[in-house]
Amino acid sequence: MVLEALSGSLKDTIRKIGKSAYVDREVIAEVSKDLQRILLKSDINVKLVVALTNTLVKRATEEKPPAGMLQQDFVVRILYEELLSLLGEDSKIQIRPQKILLVGLYGQGKTTSAGKLAKFFARKGMSVGLIAADVHRPAAFHQLQQISRQVNAEFYGDEKEKNPVKICKTGLEKLRDINVRIIDSSGRDSLSDDLLEEIKRIKNVVSPDETLLVIDATMGQQAGPQAKTMDEVVGISGVIITKMDGTGKGGGALSAISILHKPVFFIGTGEHMDDFEIFNAKRFLSRLMGLGDLESLLEVVQEAEITPEETEKSINKLMSGKFNLKDMYEVWEKFSKPGLMGKLFQSLPMAKMPGVKKIDEGAFENAENKLRVYRTVMDSMTFQELEEPEVINAQRISRIARGSGRPEQDVRSLMKEFKGMKKNLKEIQGNRGFKKMLKAQMKSGNFGLENMDNLTGGSD
Ligand SMILES: Nc1nc2c(ncn2[C@@H]2O[C@H](COP(=O)(O)OP(=O)(O)OP(=O)(O)O)[C@@H](O)[C@H]2O)c(=O)[nH]1
Ligand SMILES: [Mg+2]
Known part of the structure; x- marks a missing residue:
């Protein structure tokens, strides 16, 4: 094994990140302190240690994980990326005379x-x-x-x-x-x-x-x-x-x-x-951090691309009735690229009807802002709360609000929105026409809802 002591302590820290129910400022500060101790003890230059942990704290608090990635994994990925930049380039050896x-x-x-x-x-x-x-x-x-x-x-x-x-x-x-x-x-x-x-x-x-x-x-x-x-x-x-x-x-x-x-x-x-x-810097670091089996975490997730399999999975989840906050978060992450809301709206049949005023651009921006707020709120929830939103009571609401730095009203309106969405989904559950249409449109990448008309009586 390479650099046993350093490797062992890094793995402990990673385990600790994984175990924390949710990653807030307090957890990030603690991780940063642990890292400073570990890296200094391993003889890493103090200036490098301070720079690395500062960047880690900044990135972990300001950046959002890509679609479908847990905050915990995201923090580990940031740590990985920052350590990688410390290690620099891969071998330049050439096989030649x-x-x-x-x-x-x-x-x-x-x-x-x-x-x-x-x-x-x-x-x-x-x-x-x-x-x-x-x-x-x-x-x-x-x-x-x-x-x-x-x-x-x-x-x-x-x-x-x-x-x-x-x-x-x-x-x-x-x-x-x-x-x-x-x-x-x-x-x-x-x-x-x-x-x-x-x-x-x-x-x-x-x-x-x-x-x-x-x-x-x-x-x-x-x-x-x-x-x-x-x-x-x-x-x-x-x-x-x-x-x-x-x-x-x-x-x-x-x-x-x-x-x-x-x-x-x-x-x-x-x-x-x-x-x-x-x-090979990446291989070396994966070994040092014990990330061998977390390959997917290390792949740089580009802008959320939606594959047919993912679409299928999302739809099945939506229609199953077992839909929870985590799923809602994921769907929003995927489909909430800037500008997408506007595009979706513009393609609604009513937007094209004569006499309808041009839809206020600000409305789309508001919707996108709202999603951003909801995501911040959800970042302060525990795994259990995301998976079983039923457990969220008044006491939890006030804790989530404090953790996310948002008023309690925001947490409540997110819960209201979630319940509404769940109810709607239940109602259209079993409507195969709807499911077929949704799938076709998600697949084609065309989010226009012109075909909404086909729904009437589409149940079979
Ligand atoms: N465990 C371990 N020992 C190594 C490694 N590389 C070298 N050594 C040992 O380190 C000692 C010194 O290695 P040398 O190759 O003689 O070092 P050098 O730089 O040529 O030393 P001088 O000629 O005295 O300047 C030897 O006992 C090697 O066996 C390594 O990767 N791992
Ligand atoms: Mg020698």
Whole structure:
């Protein structure tokens, strides 16, 4: 599992959101506080944490969930989207002949990643060569040589040569027929001028297609500033984050990529040469948040499109008599696009009759406003209230009114409207002519009610 601690706490928060009966400002504030604690504890940069939770609170209070989506799921989706923007782009790795230079501090996983990269490209049918340009750590030469054998890659190194630039020059020349040439450079225990200078010189002679910074996920807050300096002085094209498998906090590395605006090419998830994955931000985040089985939640729901199946379902629900507030909400969500009311009205036969005054545009706007108010009110209802509106008594009405910031009168008129609608539906229940007409019109996307006349005596 990747980043166990962070993942575990995120999943707890998501469960908590799902469990709350309804999502109001109080719940959102609590979620935001939880998140701040979790993200800071994971070493995510404090500025990023504050920005993320502020956006989350703003979006969760101001934006409305798309048609058919529960407020709870919507908040999780916002969280997902905001974390995703923190992670940035997907891997940019290309399967083609190239030179890759690996850079980074001591022990971050450069040499191991060189081997993993070699194995990755070999599997894609490329010939691969590894060049040992770490002249600082005594065992570096042998470590890379051994890894090369393990992954069946060509190897070049010169134990006696102390100038990494010379090693690179000769190595690239010797391995010129190899598709992918990977250079393992040396680290230091801190980002010294000496290291930066060395990498600059290596980069000059190698002209790599990719310069990848290797960052250990267990590195704390200093990862960000160090990565930034490395990029400014040397110039990097992407990042490999290693040791994602451990109990490390990971936030330092994640903050670094957010601050750098550079893609993560791969993540390392273990010591073995196979523990290496192409980075895909969405997949990674779904795993971290445990959203694997909530695919539909993650799909960006475009403007509510009404499919024939949905139409069928809506109509059946309407006609079944089991119609509740949630269904009414859904129908309104679907059919209350701005301007739709006006269109519907204009197509009424009476609107076309001679002598009928043009219908007041303001009336449509009023109707649309009314729907907006009702939706706000319904957002403050619990699941039970939406599903069994019968339970809504005076006490509940005043709670809903407080929660939604609307006068009690609004809650009462919504209930009146609902009861009226239910009564009407009951009356036309069993009128198959009506059902057929409604279906045809919903399907055709033509909401004109000209055919209303056919209804007379249409019952069978
Ligand atoms: N668990 C785990 N360990 C890793 C991973 N990547 C590297 N390591 C381990 O981290 C240690 C350091 O890895 P190296 O590849 O030698 O790191 P380096 O950056 O080359 O280090 P220097 O050459 O000293 O600068 C080794 O014990 C690796 O096995 C990973 O993704 N997960
Ligand atoms: Mg090394």
